[in-house]
Amino acid sequence: MLTQQLINGLTLGGVYALIALGYTMVYGILELINFAHGEIYMLGAYLGIIFLAFFTALGLIAYNLPLALVLSLILSIVFCSGYGYAIEKIAYRPLRQAPRLSPLISAIGVSIFLQNYVMLTQGATDKVFPHFFEKTGIDILNTKVTYTQLLIIVISAVLMFLLHLLIKKTRIGKAMRAVSQDKTMASLVGINLDTVISITFIIGSGLAAVAGFMVAMYYGLVNYSIGYIAGIKAFTAAVLGGIGSIPGAMLGGIILGLVESLSAGYISSEYKDAYAFILLIIILLIKPSGLFGASHEEKV
Amino acid sequence: MKKKFNFKILLIAFWTGLLFLPFKGIEAAAILFAVVLASLFFIKLISQHTKTSIEKIQTKILLLNKKLQFIKSKKNIFSGKILLIIFILSVPFFAKDYFLDVAVLTGIYIILAQGLNVVVGFAGLLNLGFVAFYAIGAYSYALLNSIFGLGFWSALPIAVFITTISGFILAIPALRLRGDYLAIVTLGFGEIVRLVLNNWDSVTKGPNGIGDIAGPYIFGMTINKLSHYYYLIFIFVLLSVFIIKRVYTSRIGRAWVAIREDEIASISLGINPTSYKLYAFAFGSFWAGIAGVLFSAKMRFVSPESFTFMESVLILSMVILGGLGSLRGVILGAAILVILPEMLREVQLYRMLALGSGLVLLMIFRPQGIFRPSSSHHGGKIVST
Numbered sequence: 228m229l230t231q232q233l234i235n236g237l238t239l240g241g242v243y244a245l246i247a248l249g250y251t252m253v254y255g256i257l258e259l260i261n262f263a264h265g266e267i268y269m270l271g272a273y274l275g276i277i278f279l280a281f282f283t284a285l286g287l288i289a290y291n292l293p294l295a296l297v298l299s300l301i302l303s304i305v306f307c308s309g310y311g312y313a314i315e316k317i318a319y320r321p322l323r324q325a326p327r328l329s330p331l332i333s334a335i336g337v338s339i340f341l342q343n344y345v346m347l348t349q350g351a352t353d354k355v356f357p358h359f360f361e362k363t364g365i366d367i368l369n370t371k372v373t374y375t376q377l378l379i380i381v382i383s384a385v386l387m388f389l390l391h392l393l394i395k396k397t398r399i400g401k402a403m404r405a406v407s408q409d410k411t412m413a414s415l416v417g418i419n420l421d422t423v424i425s426i427t428f429i430i431g432s433g434l435a436a437v438a439g440f441m442v443a444m445y446y447g448l449v450n451y452s453i454g455y456i457a458g459i460k461a462f463t464a465a466v467l468g469g470i471g472s473i474p475g476a477m478l479g480g481i482i483l484g485l486v487e488s489l490s491a492g493y494i495s496s497e498y499k500d501a502y503a504f505i506l507l508i509i510i511l512l513i514k515p516s517g518l519f520g521a522s523h524e525e526k527v
Numbered sequence: 528m529k530k531k532f533n534f535k536i537l538l539i540a541f542w543t544g545l546l547f548l549p550f551k552g553i554e555a556a557a558i559l560f561a562v563v564l565a566s567l568f569f570i571k572l573i574s575q576h577t578k579t580s581i582e583k584i585q586t587k588i589l590l591l592n593k594k595l596q597f598i599k600s601k602k603n604i605f606s607g608k609i610l611l612i613i614f615i616l617s618v619p620f621f622a623k624d625y626f627l628d629v630a631v632l633t634g635i636y637i638i639l640a641q642g643l644n645v646v647v648g649f650a651g652l653l654n655l656g657f658v659a660f661y662a663i664g665a666y667s668y669a670l671l672n673s674i675f676g677l678g679f680w681s682a683l684p685i686a687v688f689i690t691t692i693s694g695f696i697l698a699i700p701a702l703r704l705r706g707d708y709l710a711i712v713t714l715g716f717g718e719i720v721r722l723v724l725n726n727w728d729s730v731t732k733g734p735n736g737i738g739d740i741a742g743p744y745i746f747g748m749t750i751n752k753l754s755h756y757y758y759l760i761f762i763f764v765l766l767s768v769f770i771i772k773r774v775y776t777s778r779i780g781r782a783w784v785a786i787r788e789d790e791i792a793s794i795s796l797g798i799n800p801t802s803y804k805l806y807a808f809a810f811g812s813f814w815a816g817i818a819g820v821l822f823s824a825k826m827r828f829v830s831p832e833s834f835t836f837m838e839s840v841l842i843l844s845m846v847i848l849g850g851l852g853s854l855r856g857v858i859l860g861a862a863i864l865v866i867l868p869e870m871l872r873e874v875q876l877y878r879m880l881a882l883g884s885g886l887v888l889l890m891i892f893r894p895q896g897i898f899r900p901s902s903s904h905h906g907g908k909i910v911s912t
Contacts, residue, residue, distance in 0.1 A: 260707050277549045309546050321891045327706055328653060329890045332847060335840055336886025343879040348550040455836070459718070462711065501722045504715035511712055512700045 230370040232492040233485065238376045238445065240484020241383030245438040246461030247468070247476040248390060249311075249431030255407040255471035256427055258327070262334035263314055265458015266341035267307050267432045271439025272449040273345055274303035276354050283357070292359060304436045310341075311432025312425055320421070338455070346451040353450050356443040379441045386437060387477050390430070394473060399426060407471065456500055460487075463507040469517030478518060536571065540564035615761060619754035627753040631825060633865040634760035635818050638767045640845040640861040641854070642814030645771060647843065648852035649780060650807035651787030652702075653710040655839055656717025659697075660812040662724060662834035664690040664819020669737040669829045670730065679743035679824055687816040694812025695805060702804045717839055724831040736830025743824050756825055763821060767814055772854055774810065783807055784852075837879075844886060850896030859897060 246268050253261045278299035282288050287295045318337045322330040365372055394400040405413040406423045414420050442457075443449045464483040468475025486506060491499045510517065544560030551559070619627060639661060646654045667686035671677045677685070701712045724731045731737065743750045743759060750756060774780050782803045785793040790800050823829045841864060849860025868878045889896070 258707075260711065274549055306546065306549060309542070313542065313546060318887045318891075322894075325890070325894060328851075329894045331653070331707060331710065332843070333887045333890040335843075336883045336890070338883070339837075339840065339879055339886070340883030343877075343883065345550070347876060347880065459711075459714070466708075466711075497726045498722060501719050504719050504722075507715050508700075508712055511704055511708055515704060515708060 228492070230367075232488045234367075234370060234372050234376060235492075236485035236488035237481065238379050238484070239488055240481035241380050242438045242442055242445075242480075243457075243461050243464045243483050244477045244480025245383050245386060245434045246457060247464035247480045248387070248473065249435050250458075250462050250465040251468070251470055251473060251476040252403070252427050252431050254465065255473075256403065256410075256424060257319070257323075257330075259319065259330050260334065260462065261319075261431075262331070262458065263318070263337040263341060264431065264435060265454035265456075265461065266338050266345075267311055267314075267454075268435040268439040268442075268457055268461075269345065269449070269451065269454030270310055270341065271303050271307045271436030272356075272443035272453065273349060273354065273439075273451075274306050274436070275299055275440040275443050276356055276449065278302045279357055288357075296359070300437065300440050303440050304433045307432045307436030307439075308429040311428040311435075315425060315428040320424075338458075342451055342454065349451065351451065353448045356447050356449065358447060359444075375441075375445050379445060382437065382441065386434060390434070390473065393430075399423070403427060459507075460500075460503045463503045463510075466507060466515075466517055467510050469519035472517070472519035475517055475519035536564065536567045539567060616758075619757050624753055627757050629866060629869050631753065631756050631760050633862050634757075634764045635822050635825070636842070636845065636861040636865050637764050637858050638760075638814055638818040638821070639842050640849070640857045641767050641771050642811045642818065643842050644846045644849075644852065644854070644857045645774075645783075645814070646807050646811035647846055648850075648857070649775060649783040649787065650804055651783075652804060652807060653706060654713045654808075654811070655710045655836075655843070656713035656715070656720075657811070657815060657842055658834045658836070658839040659713075659717040659720040660690050660694055660815035661819045661822070661838070661842075662720055662829075662831075663693050663812075664816035665823040665829045665834075666724060666731060666737070666819075667816070668820040669740050669823045672741050673737055673739065678741065679820075683817075683820050686820045687813060690816025690819065691809050691813045694815075695809045698805050698808035702801055702808070714836065714839075717834075717836060721831050721834055721836075724834070731831075734831060736828055736832075738828045740823050740827045740829070742827060760821060760825075763817060767817070768854065768858070771814075775854070779803065779806060787852075841882070844882065847886075848889060848896055850898035853896065853898040856896055856898030 246264065249264045249267070250261060253259060253264070279288070279295065282295040282299060287298070314337055318333045319330050322333055365374075365377070394403060402413070402418045402423050403426070405416070405418055406420060410420060413423075438457075439449075442453075460483060461480065464479035465476045466479070467482060468477070468479030483503060483506065487499065487502055490502045540560050540563040543563045544556040547559050548556040618630065622630070639657070642660075643654065643657045646652050646657070664686050667689045668679075668682050671682040671685060672679075697713070697716050701709055701716075704712060725734055727733070741749075745755075745759075750759060775783075782793065782798045785796065785798055786800045786803055794800060822833075845860040845864045846857050847860070848863060849856030849858065864882075868875070871878060
């Protein structure tokens with residue numbers, strides 16, 4: 228029971244961490260809670276289903292299943308990145324100099340728009356993700372770990388490692404770190420702010436797309452409203468780890484996933500969604516800077 | 528130069544079409560591509576050729592505004608208000624039931640929006656879980672009535688008291704947080720309240736909701752006709768406008784605005800921001816409580832479905848559309864956002880789509896809303912950082 232819950236929690240945690248990375252990167256650079264990020268995750272799940280249906284119609288699935296899965300994952304990442312890029316350009320860029328409330332409201336607007344857009348085009352009922360893997364898996368410590376779970380844990384770990392390399396080792400990663408420290412200074416030394424922000428949105432959205440695709444595969448069902456709750460939970464994970472901190476988001480996601488699956492297993496599953504909120508409120512009250520966040524001094 | 532711009536338009540249109548392709552299929556994407564291309568082209572043409580005429584129109588509007596100011600300054604405004612009130616009072620004599628129903632709903636939302644305006648507009652604290660207080664007010668009345676058998680007038684003060692206290696209790700810890708963290712905590716609070724209402728079956732009857740709630744009564748006469756509700760709610764709306772206006776122009780209101788504009792400067796003037804923010808939260812929840820009681824007394828039924836995050840966003844949209852901190856703006860905003868969707872029932876499916884894109888457009892093109900708050904305190908940062 229305990230190991231089972233731990234594995235479930237780790238799976239969920241990997242997904243939350245992937246979404247939380249998008250929140251934390253955007254917040255680190257723009258100090259904006261990107262409310263629409265949860266919807267990108269939802270779009271990722273839907274796009275996965277749509278492309279898989281497309282490939283089924285083409286006959287690729289019968290011909291080569293892994294290829295079809297990888298192709299639809301890549302397409303869903305590409306499209307979600309496109310959405311993220313477009314959202315930033317349309318809804319946030321004109322408001323960069325505006326009071327802080329404005330981009331937040333704009334983000335809520337985008338979120339409502341995307342939710343209802345998907346509801347109108349894809350219907351309000353649950354969509355089924357085709358079931359490819361049997362419910363089989365391997366036994367670890369007398370606990371059954373399904374292949375899907377294993378896949379999610381491995382993929383999220385690999386992606387997080389790649390992101391870490393990107394941020395620490397590459398030129399663009401350096402530019403992102405510079406922008407998040409001081410926008411004005413960064414642009415003075417020749418970093419193109421707009422490009423860096425766009426790339427941040429593209430990467431964050433891509434990660435959310437992977438998360439959406441994998442959740443759809445894990446649960447087998449998606450709904451147009453999954454983005455809101457998942458978004459809030461991932462935001463909680465980001466805050467838990469210290470918003471703006473990338474290792475913080477990874478750790479926060481995993482902790483949140485564990486907390487949620489353990490408390491759902493041992494306390495009550497009815498309030499499954501409430502635990503994240505309660506955790507969020509407690510962290511914000513006790514240590515708003517999170518586990519890894521730098522404490523923020525108010526400037527006069 | 529010109530050719531390059533056209534290329535950009537083409538790119539934008541292609542981009543839009545491509546993004547919508549997986550959801551709507553190739554035909555719709557092509558149509559979208561054509562529509563976006565055409566409209567962008569059109570806008571471009573218009574903006575090139577009519578820049579001067581737009582300026583002319585703007586100056587005309589300014590002149591008209593000045594004339595209106597002239598009328599206002601002649602104290603015609605008082606008689607205008609009386610005329611308006613007489614009109615509102617006479618509505619039930621000729622209006623249909625459906626219209627009255629919408630009017631009652633508008634009244635409830637006006638009270639709610641006024642309450643949220645106190646928190647967001649006056650004190651500059653973004654509250655994304657305002658619906659929680661509305662829910663607490665509504666459920667308090669429903670439970671006081673169905674369990675303890677209390678009538679409307681005896682339950683009203685208790686329910687409102689409970690709501691105000693809950694606003695106070697949330698505010699005490701939450702106010703230590705900066706702007707958008709506060710927003711998230713209030714959002715979380717709203718969700719927790721909804722989840723509790725949804726799952727605490729023994730008291731709230733869960734998703735089924737509580738029915739058979741007694742309506743209000745006056746002088747031993749139970750109110751059950753729509754026109755009676757209309758007058759009752761009208762009185763409460765008048766009260767809310769009157770009291771909130773009085774508070775706004777008092778010392779407390781000025782302290783709120785001072786904190787919103789510059790918290791540090793207001794501290795140096797001897798204002799204690801924490802206690803004034805507490806007042807704002809409690810005062811705002813007070814009105815949410817009243818609106819909640821009126822809602823459950825009118826509907827005779829409450830369920831968690833009426834108190835979702837969407838409702839919070841809707842109320843916030845009313846405040847923002849009307850103009851943060853503007854009393855008449857908020858009334859207008861509430862009226863527009865209740866009545867417009869009712870008028871557009873045929874395209875009901877698209878109204879949330881319109882609300883979402885409307886919020887984005889509003890933020891980009893007119894972030895101050897329809898009414899700009901009077902000149903003494905506009906332009907500053909709206910939410911304290």
